[in-house]
Amino acid sequence: NRRVTVRDLGSAKERGERWPMLTAYDAMTASVFDEAGIPVLLVGDSMGNCHLGYETTVPVTLDEMTMLTAAVVRGTKRALIVADLPFGTYQEGPVQALRSATRLVKEAGAGAVKLEGGERSAHQIELMVQSGIPVMAHVGLTPQSVHAMGYRVQGRGEEAAQQLLRDAKSVQDAGAFAVVLEAVPAALAAEVTRSLHVPTVGIGAGADTDAQVLVWTDMAGMTAGRVPSFVKQYAQLRQTLGDAAKEFAQDVIAGDFPEERHSFA
Numbered sequence: 001n002r003r004v005t006v007r008d009l010g011s012a013k014e015r016g017e018r019w020p021m022l023t024a025y026d027a028m029t030a031s032v033f034d035e036a037g038i039p040v041l042l043v044g045d046s047m048g049n050c051h052l053g054y055e056t057t058v059p060v061t062l063d064e065m066t067m068l069t070a071a072v073v074r075g076t077k078r079a080l081i082v083a084d085l086p087f088g089t090y091q092e093g094p095v096q097a098l099r100s101a102t103r104l105v106k107e108a109g110a111g112a113v114k115l116e117g118g119e120r121s122a123h124q125i126e127l128m129v130q131s132g133i134p135v136m137a138h139v140g141l142t143p144q145s146v147h148a149m150g151y152r153v154q155g156r157g158e159e160a161a162q163q164l165l166r167d168a169k170s171v172q173d174a175g176a177f178a179v180v181l182e183a184v185p186a187a188l189a190a191e192v193t194r195s196l197h198v199p200t201v202g203i204g205a206g207a208d209t210d211a212q213v214l215v216w217t218d219m220a221g222m223t224a225g226r227v228p229s230f231v232k233q234y235a236q237l238r239q240t241l242g243d244a245a246k247e248f249a250q251d252v253i254a255g256d257f258p259e260e261r262h263s264f265a
């Protein structure tokens, strides 16, 4: 009864087995996904948008990430917990990255960390991996760069495609155990997946990556407003929860709750 390891994910690729990954930001939700058998949970800095009410992932701090990662670790028994390095906690260089990652592993109990960037983040990845911290890379659309790149499909056109391939190879060579490909044309994601020996994790990257990740609030229909076109919604939790709250309110106003069985004699 041990946790999933990065080696398990490597052997899954060798066997040609796909695996699912979801984000999680709290112990309760994480326990649901752990019991459902999701092998890898990402404490994504998407928590900035869905959980903390920021407009982007940029303001998320290492303190916030540490607190929520610790909660996800406490809520789970089986899943590998991957924690995002927030914006500004690794860009200064390998030593800053190692210091931030060490906190997430040592203080919060993460099994691995994730950071954004291909060639530009390779030195950071190298030092963390040499120090014994498994690292997941993230290329293609990198939301922490929203002010420079916006939110749009990456790797379109021959030059951009070649750069994405170089980025993916570079993080693999630096020692990353897996690479997230976000918002990348399906054919290019398939090519990257064939050229790497470590698993690729797609989000908006077509069907041919080794794994798939979704933000859980998008996947479960909890997000307010529109979700990206690459999301499939497997439930409508926002509607369900809102209806429950309305029914409770009506019962209280009408005096229908509590009933005798909800009361102490």
Ligand code: KIV
Pocket (backbone or CB within 6 Å): 023, 042, 043, 044, 045, 046, 047, 084, 138, 180, 203, 213, 214, 215
């Ligand atoms: O923060 C996040 O949720 C992510 C995934 C979308 C890969 O980085």
Ligand code: NA
Pocket (backbone or CB within 6 Å): 044, 045, 046, 057, 084
């Ligand atoms: Na992220």
